[in-house]
Amino acid sequence: MKLAVWTYEGPPHVGAMRVATGMKGLHYVLHAPQGDTYADLLFTMIERRGHRPPVTYTTFQSRDLGSDTADLFRSACEDAVARFSPEAIIVGASCTAELIQDDPGGMAEAMGLPVPVIALELPSYQRKENFGADETFYQIVRHLAVPCARSERPTCNILGPTGLGFRHRDDVTEITSLLADMGIEVNVTAPMGSRPSDIARLGAAHFNVLLYPETAEAAARWCEKELGQPFTRTVPMGVGATRDFVAEIRRLVPEATAPSEAGLRLPWYAASVDSTYLTGKRVFIFGDATHAIAAARIARDEMGFEVAGLGCYNREFARPLRQAAKEYGVVPLITDDYLELEAAIEAAQPEMILGTQMERHIGKRLGIPCAVISAPVHVQDFPARYSPVMGFEGANVIFDTWVHPLVMGLEEHLLHMFRDDFEFSDEAGASHHGTAAARPAAAERAPEPAAEPATGEVVWLDAAERELRKIPFFVRGKARRNTESFAAARGVAQISVDTLYEAKAHYAR
Known part of the structure; x- marks a missing residue:
């Protein structure tokens, strides 16, 4: 099932x-x-x-x-x-x-x-699946790669990108450009884009760039042992990690130059007036371990969010995920059971989810916005446009991807605030359709009979429901659940506006 x-x-x-x-x-x-x-x-x-x-x-x-x-x-x-x-x-x-x-x-x-x-x-x-990719690439490298003379100029191999990978195509382009800016050529990118004959000349590079540990760490370790090639440990996702990645490469290649940051916009955008209202938003992060750990650093250190939960589905990387969770003060979640994950998200009450395609569905059920940061993904996460998540341009893409769900939530909140305005009320039709599209006025519609509450179930009165809709959508679910718990604990069967504000005062203490 x-x-x-x-x-x-x-x-x-x-x-x-x-x-x-x-x-x-x-x-x-x-x-x-x-x-x-x-x-x-x-x-x-x-x-x-x-x-x-x-x-x-x-x-x-x-x-x-x-x-x-x-x-x-x-x-x-x-x-x-x-x-x-x-x-x-x-x-x-x-x-x-x-x-x-x-x-x-x-x-x-x-x-x-x-x-x-x-x-x-x-x-x-x-x-x-990830083990299958890692083991397959390792066997290909082990069978085909041979020792050979190093290239005259500093070169590296980029290891890890595969078919069906999350933004692998654009990440490779971005990191190749960043390395070129540092004066380093790429000898071979593998597996994606390479041939068996290219694998044979991996040994010509001075070092390896490991972009995706889930799919190429075994091969990178074999190359380090058999071909004498060190490999990078930093995955360049986010501003801080990309700068650490550059520093790591300059330690391997002292003559490498610092790349340009002229196109980097995330730090200024994140500190701008338009973004500061997002500071402190609580996010729950889940995906493959590499992307989840990188996302947690970006969320806290570069976007000003609070990490409310952190987890991954690939148990092979449980140890680094647990170490990261300890740093952020959250309980690590290592599971491939989406029902267990949904329960954890619901308990954490985050204001946004950073996850996979599955968490997008979970977010819809819970009324929480979600930005996709990791495979598995759907067709919409293989965009036709250039959209990396690594390097400095990747940091810009991440900012847009993460902030837009919250910004759209603010717009929805504003529309709800003006629900009773003659232009924005539920009875008004879409403005571009004219008055003919308006629905019948509330007074013209027959009143709906009130539902009888089931035993032990609380019922929201109409006035309380209208008041609840004024609360921003990304915390509305939490307000609803808290109010229902408050009412149930006190034996209140019908939630009024007064009950809503009494619950708010109770949980604010």
Whole structure:
């Protein structure tokens, strides 16, 4: 049931597919039943990718289980190499195919194919999508990267971006530009945009930039050990982290110059008069650990928000998330159960959520605005425009993304304040439709019978409901729940305006 409603990460073979889809000249032969081809939709519909992922499925059916499914896999490998002429192939099994134990890796390696074969062992019932991406990229690097002479000029590799990643396309562009401004060229960006032949020359770079630990930390550590390449630990999200990232690179490359901050607007905007009314707003942050931890720093130190909650769904990064939560004085939440998360958000009563696509839905149910900061995301978070979240321009994008939900909330609040004005009342039609669009006046409508309260249930009187609507929407839910709790504790069955203000005075003490 949970899978049918929502899941934060898919199975590990989807992570492998993200790596393969980001690369060129690499093909993925996946031993999987017919139904597992749903994964194509993730890229063609959500990411709006113009071509199918480079994946060949064996697509065995139930009637094939009585015969030799291994023959189907061998035929799929031969057909994929003949049709696509890849530089290398990766082979593995989906969660369903793992149960029949055909050993795709062993079969492919014994076939004597004319291209390198990289076998993937992805435990589908113990690990998930991010692990699958990290392990797949690590195996590709381990099999294809070789020691080679360092480039004459300072260069680096950018590691981690994949297909279906949150703003990966634009982050790579932004960080590549920032590095160029420092006098550092990018040797290889991988997996996204690279070929197997590019992986072979990773060793020419002087160091590695690890942008996404969830998908490339294992490969970065292997390169550090086997190729002698240090890697950056700072993820450049936000002004402070980007400056720390620059300082870290200048320690690795002393001759690197400081990049320009001419286009940076977040610090001034955040301190401007228009933004100061947002100071102290309470935010609940949830996503993959890297984006959540970075968002918490930005929220507190650069936007003036208060971190009311912090969590992540990938348990592999629970330790750094717990350390960060301790710094912000909140209880860490490491879970992939969206119902548990919703309960935590409701209990924290934040004024905004910074989360994933799922938290956007949670926010709608709770009446709390939400800005998306992390995968999993929907099609609207793969914009056609340039919209990074890393580097100095990424800081500007973050400011707009986070502040706009609150600003729109203020506009809604103003409209509610003027509900009884002749132009803005519920009885008035839209101004651009003219008076003909106006709904019947309240006096012309038949009164609705009052609902009988259920046993133990409190009922809001009309005057109290109208008064409640004057409260800003992003704290209205909290005011409603507090008032109902206040009334229930005192045995009050009907909430009046006086009850509303008595509750307000009680909770303000």
